[in-house]
Amino acid sequence: MSKLRVEDLERISRRVRKMTLLREGAGRAKITVHMGTCGIAAGARAIMNALMEEIEKRNIEDVLLASSGCAGLCSEEPMATVEVQGQTPVKYVNLTPEKAVHILEQHVQGGKAVAEYALGQGSERLS
Amino acid sequence: MTEPVNGNYRLNLMLCAGTACVSMKSFAVKKRLEEELLKHGLEKEVLVALTGCNGFCAVGPVMTVMPDGVFYHSLTEEAIPRLVEEHFLKGRPVEDLMFKPPAEESPVPLLSDIGFFANQTLVALRNRGLIDPENIDEYIGRDGYGALAKALTGMTPEEVVETIKASGLRGRGGGGFPTGLKWDFCRKTPGDTKYVICNADEGDPGAYMDRSIVEADPHSVLEGMAIGAFAIGASQGYVYIRAEYPLARKRLQIAIDQAREYGLLGDDIFDTGFSFDVAIKQGAGAFVCGEETSLIASIEGRPPEPRQRPPFPAQSGVWGKPTNINNVETWATVAPIINRGADWFAAMGTEKSKGTKVFSLVGKIKNTGLIEVLMGTPLRKIIFDIGGGIPNGRAFKAVQTGGPSGGCLPASLLDLPVDYEHLTEAGSIMGSGGMIVMDEDTCMVDVAKYFVEFTNDESCGKCSSCRDGSTALLEILNRICSGEGREEDLDLLAELCEVIKDASMCGLGQTLPNPVLTTLRYFREEYEAHIRDRKCPGKVCKPLIRYYIDPEKCIGCTTCARICPTKAITGERNKAHSIDQAKCIKCGACVEACDGIGVSAVMIE
Numbered sequence: 001m002s003k004l005r006v007e008d009l010e011r012i013s014r015r016v017r018k019m020t021l022l023r024e025g026a027g028r029a030k031i032t033v034h035m036g037t038c039g040i041a042a043g044a045r046a047i048m049n050a051l052m053e054e055i056e057k058r059n060i061e062d063v064l065l066a067s068s069g070c071a072g073l074c075s076e077e078p079m080a081t082v083e084v085q086g087q088t089p090v091k092y093v094n095l096t097p098e099k100a101v102h103i104l105e106q107h108v109q110g111g112k113a114v115a116e117y118a119l120g121q122g123s124e125r126l127s
Numbered sequence: 128m129t130e131p132v133n134g135n136y137r138l139n140l141m142l143c144a145g146t147a148c149v150s151m152k153s154f155a156v157k158k159r160l161e162e163e164l165l166k167h168g169l170e171k172e173v174l175v176a177l178t179g180c181n182g183f184c185a186v187g188p189v190m191t192v193m194p195d196g197v198f199y200h201s202l203t204e205e206a207i208p209r210l211v212e213e214h215f216l217k218g219r220p221v222e223d224l225m226f227k228p229p230a231e232e233s234p235v236p237l238l239s240d241i242g243f244f245a246n247q248t249l250v251a252l253r254n255r256g257l258i259d260p261e262n263i264d265e266y267i268g269r270d271g272y273g274a275l276a277k278a279l280t281g282m283t284p285e286e287v288v289e290t291i292k293a294s295g296l297r298g299r300g301g302g303g304f305p306t307g308l309k310w311d312f313c314r315k316t317p318g319d320t321k322y323v324i325c326n327a328d329e330g331d332p333g334a335y336m337d338r339s340i341v342e343a344d345p346h347s348v349l350e351g352m353a354i355g356a357f358a359i360g361a362s363q364g365y366v367y368i369r370a371e372y373p374l375a376r377k378r379l380q381i382a383i384d385q386a387r388e389y390g391l392l393g394d395d396i397f398d399t400g401f402s403f404d405v406a407i408k409q410g411a412g413a414f415v416c417g418e419e420t421s422l423i424a425s426i427e428g429r430p431p432e433p434r435q436r437p438p439f440p441a442q443s444g445v446w447g448k449p450t451n452i453n454n455v456e457t458w459a460t461v462a463p464i465i466n467r468g469a470d471w472f473a474a475m476g477t478e479k480s481k482g483t484k485v486f487s488l489v490g491k492i493k494n495t496g497l498i499e500v501l502m503g504t505p506l507r508k509i510i511f512d513i514g515g516g517i518p519n520g521r522a523f524k525a526v527q528t529g530g531p532s533g534g535c536l537p538a539s540l541l542d543l544p545v546d547y548e549h550l551t552e553a554g555s556i557m558g559s560g561g562m563i564v565m566d567e568d569t570c571m572v573d574v575a576k577y578f579v580e581f582t583n584d585e586s587c588g589k590c591s592s593c594r595d596g597s598t599a600l601l602e603i604l605n606r607i608c609s610g611e612g613r614e615e616d617l618d619l620l621a622e623l624c625e626v627i628k629d630a631s632m633c634g635l636g637q638t639l640p641n642p643v644l645t646t647l648r649y650f651r652e653e654y655e656a657h658i659r660d661r662k663c664p665g666k667v668c669k670p671l672i673r674y675y676i677d678p679e680k681c682i683g684c685t686t687c688a689r690i691c692p693t694k695a696i697t698g699e700r701n702k703a704h705s706i707d708q709a710k711c712i713k714c715g716a717c718v719e720a721c722d723g724i725g726v727s728a729v730m731i732e
Contacts, residue, residue, distance in 0.1 A: 003390025006276040006397050009267055016268035034256055036342045037335075037374050069343020071256035073243060075495035081256065090235055113235050122238040127250045127463075127475065127483065 020064070022085045028062040029108045032081040036070030042077035043096075050097035054104055063108055076119065082107050093119040136174040138215060139193040145180025152204070153177075153188035159204045163211035173215050186226060200226040242512040243494045248475070250483045251299075251459040252499045254344040260378050263385035266346040272391055274462035278354050279399045282465075287358040288314060291461065293469035295481030300326055300417070300454030301529065301558045302634075303480075303547040309451060312441040313359045316449040321361040323352050324445070324452040326422060327368035327375070330414040331530025332581060334561030336485040337455035339497050341368070341375035344459065345382035349392065349405060351458030354465055356403045359451050364405040367422050369412045380407060414531075414585035418633045419452045421587065432589045433633035454559060456485050476502030480546030484560060490527075491566035493518050500545070507541040510564055521566035524665075525650070529558025531578045531585075532638030534645030535571060554645045556638065570665030571650040572657055575643045576604040582639035593636030596627035600643060609670040612658035621647060666731045669713045673732055676717075678703035680728035687717035687729060 004012075017024045033039070033048045051065055071079045076093035082103060083089040090113045092103060103114050113121070133139055142148075142157055160175050178191075186200035197220045199210070206224060213219045238244040249255065258265035266272070278287050292307025313321060325348055329337040341348060352364045368376055383405055386392040394402045408426050415421045421431040423445050444450020460482065464472045473481050480502040486509065487497050493515030500509060506526060510516065517523050525535040528545075534555030536543065543549050550557050565574065583597035600623055603616050624640030624647075631637050647654065656662045663671040676687070676696070681703040688696040688704055695711040698704030706717070706729075721729045 003393075003395075004397070006280055009272055009276060012264050012267045013270075016262075016264040020265060020268060032256065036339055037372075038339075040374070066259055067261075068256050068258060069260050070339045070497060072247075072252070072498065073494055073496040075493070091238065115235050118235040120238040120241045120244065121235045124238060124244055124249060124256075125247065126253050127248045 020066070022083055027064045027085075029082065029084045030064040030066060031104070031108060032066045032068050032083075034069065034071040034077065034079045034081070035067045036074075038070055038074040039077045039079060044078040046097050047078050047080060047095050047100045050100050051104060054101050058104075058109075060104075060109070072124075073119070079119075082113075084108065084111055087111070087113075088121045089123060090121045091119045092117045133174050133176065137172040138174070138195075140173060140175045141178045141191040141193055142175055143180060143187060143189045144177035145187075147180065148187035148189060151187040153202075155204050156188050156190075156202050156207060159207040160211065163208050164215065167211060167216050169211070169215055189226075192220075195220075198226050199224045242515065243496070243498075246500065246504070246508060246513045247498050248483050248501050249499050250463055250472075250475075251340060251347070251456050251485050252343070252497070253463065254347065255339075255497075256343070258344065260343055260345055261381050263346060263382065263389060263391075266344070270466060271346055271462075272350055274465035275350050275353050275357075275391065276397055278357055278465050279397050279401055284314060284358045284360065287354060287465065290465060290469045291358070294464045294472040295469075295476070295479075296457065296460060296464060296472065297480065297547065298453060299456035299460070299484065299559065301532065301556060303557055306453060306457055309441065309453070310355060310358050312439070313361075313449050313451040316442055318449045320363075320448045321359055322445045322448055322450040323356045323359060323361045323364045324422070324426070324450060325352055325364065325366040325368075325458050326417060326419070326452050326454045327366055327372070328410050328417045328422060329369065329372075329455075329559060330412070330417050330585075331532075331559060331561040333487065333489040333563045334530055334559055335487050336497060336560045338372050338375050339487075340455050340459050340485070341372070341379055345375075345379045346386065347459040347462060348379075348455055349382055349386055351453075351461035352405060353392070353396070353403050354461050355451060355453065355458065357401055359449075361451070362402050362404070364403065365408045365426055365445070366405060367408045367410055367416070367426060369410045369416075371412050376407060376409065383407070413587070414582075415587045415633070415635050418635055420633070422452065423450065430587075432587045433635075435632060456560070477544060477546045477548075479548055484545070484557070486560040486562045488514050488562050488564070490562075490564040491517050491521065491569075492564040502546045503544040505542050505544055506536065509545065509562070510541070514564065517564070517566045519566075521568060523564070524567050524569050525565045525571065525574075527555075527563040527565065527574070527578075527642070528561070529556035529638075529641070530561045531582045532556055532634065532641055533558045533561075534641045535565070535574060535649065536645070537649040539649075554648055555641065568665055568667070570608075570663050570667035571646045571653045572604065572607055572663075573665070573667045575646045576601065576608055578642040579604060579639065582635060586635065586639075590631045590633075590636055592627050592630035593632075593639065596623060596631075596636070597639055599623055600627070600640070604643070607654065607657045608663075608668040610657070610661045610668075612654075614658060616658065617647065617651070617654055672713060673708060674706055674711055674713060674715075674717065675730055675732065676704050676706055677728045677730050678705075680726060682726055682728070684724065684726070686720050686724055690716050690720045692716065 035044045078095045080092050107113050164170050188202045190199045213221050288310050296306040297303045327337050392404050410416050416425050416431045418433050420433045425431040440450040476482050483499050485499045527535045579600050586593045588594045624644050627640050683701040693710045695707045718729045
């Protein structure tokens with residue numbers, strides 16, 4: 001990669017939005033596992049592995065699996081955020097690999113949020 | 128329901144005998160119901176009546192219990208014994224056999240209706256949970272490095288400094304010194320070689336704001352540093368990060384590598400002639416390294432000891448060169464200010480404390496976590512609306528802000544707006560943003576002792592006021608906690624605290640008395656109870672408490688006797704037990720065991 005010019009920022013920004021944002025056509029759904037130290041200590045790696053395995057096993061190709069940092073509510077880790085195109089994102093808390101697979105099936109594939117594992121829906125308020 | 132309810136019975140079970148339900152064995156269910164009712168002698172009270180189809184064939188056999196209207200579905204013969212015993216004998220409707228219409232399913236609440244999220248405003252944490260911290264493109268996708276481009280191509284260094292000054296941003300590491308002013312000093316100091324440093328030596332017990340920012344959004348720190356370096360005229364930066372933060376360090380290194388690859392660090396950034404690079408300096412985790420002159424010494428490879436200021440680091444810092452040090456959160460806040468302007472930032476917060484502040488909310492609090500709120504948010508809102516209050520039905524006692532350099536604030540100050548001025552006035556400090564919540568089971572003398580133990584251990588030893596002063600404080604506190612406190616100890620503590628504050632050179636010594644001073648100020652009666660009554664109101668200090676078994680409550684189950692590690696508990700089965708005080712080591716295992724089985728006969732006084 002050669003050195004960026006200012007106008008390259010916009011180009012990269014457009015490209016990465018297309019690749020990561022559902023509304024810009026990145027995929028049908030996105031699962032973000034929150035992998036800060038708190039999440040990892042609470043078992044986020046096992047959640048990530050379970051989801052990776054299951055997505056492969058089920059041959060799911062339109063779902064993005066991403067990792068990110070701490071979502072803030074450390075006492076309820078492991079946490080994940082699930083977005084399905086056209087719906088508000090849902091944050092799930094206190095996950096286990098079994099719960100994650102259930103969410104994959106019912107929410108990501110079936111389009112219906114798993115209310116009993118969910119903390120809330122929507123996005124955090126930025127300033 | 129086609130059949131009328133028979134008023135001679137307490138309950139009428141309206142069991143569907145429509146074709147669909149019959150095919151799902153509703154007759155067998157009826158037979159089983161009648162058998163079980165007979166078994167419990169309920170045949171005169173409960174009538175099983177057959178009804179026609181009620182239309183809900185999909186979940187048959189269905190049954191409505193009248194008059195209370197409980198609706199059961201998908202009944203099987205196997206479920207009947209439990210249903211009869213639970214509902215018709217004991218009066219407890221069986222939830223899992225009841226039908227819940229989909230519309231009544233609890234919907235997923237909105238984050239904006241959940242206190243924890245609704246009351247936060249994110250600036251430094253703007254990208255948390257949204258981007259992959261190991262992918263620079265995702266940071267760029269959220270306006271990342273746009274502020275650097277704006278500063279380098281559209282602003283002079285003076286304009287950058289003025290913008291930061293006008294925003295009112297103050298150091299988030301604890302001191303609260305105006306960031307723009309600090310940059311200006313360093314910029315105006317003559318010299319060709321200057322340095323910027325990110326202080327990521329976060330060491331307060333219970334604080335992890337900086338770690339979390341670096342882990343979740345490392346580029347936000349790098350971009351802030353690059354903008355600062357441009358403003359000051361530095362070409363080299365260091366991030367001083369402790370070895371205990373391996374994930375943060377790894378992600379930061381990945382971020383540095385990626386930024387170099389894109390030319391966002393390195394020579395001639397954006398072809399503007401400005402060059403800047405960043406290196407990681409790993410600290411060994413000494414608390415004093417958070418103090419800027421010690422940190423500089425550590426970077427240079429010398430033992431971390433503070434030195435006298437002036438000269439300030441802005442005049443003579445790393446290797447004698449002008450150096451500007453800000454902490455992680457401060458650096459992470461720079462880019463949004465450049466992007467959105469000083470007015471946007473200055474519109475948030477209070478008169479003298481602008482913007483937002485990140486806190487780690489820990490201790491006896493329901494929602495442990497990392498939060499960012501507007502400056503001036505009252506403690507009550509942080510602890511109860513965001514933190515969800517105190518768990519296990521306990522009462523709030525105190526909140527410790529600012530770590531070992533901070534103080535403990537009582538319930539009477541819950542409406543205190545959290546900003547630099549108000550916290551200082553109350554005897555505490557903002558610090559880097561640790562917030563430890565304590566409940567009624569906390570001993571405030573023990574808390575003061577804990578923090579002094581910490582600072583005593585972490586004192587570098589250079590100033591005797593800090594080194595020996597903290598040791599003397601600790602001796603007195605230990606004496607009070609073990610029931611040997613003297614009446615004059617309280618005045619002695621206060622006097623010693625003032626001396627340590629006055630005579631110590633760096634922030635560590637100057638602030639280490641704060642936990643003692645604030646607990647003396649707000650919780651004096653607890654010290655007095657320890658000294659005068661030889662009692663620990665929080666029931667924490669072992670020499671001042673005694674465990675005993677309430678003979679009225681004890682059921683003689685022997686659980687505590689079996690679990691006691693010193694065999695201090697004796698008693699016959701089914702009779703009240705007792706504790707031999709000579710053998711008891713006050714470990715609390717019996718309390719836990721007794722509470723665990725729901726008896727709670729072991730008491731503490």
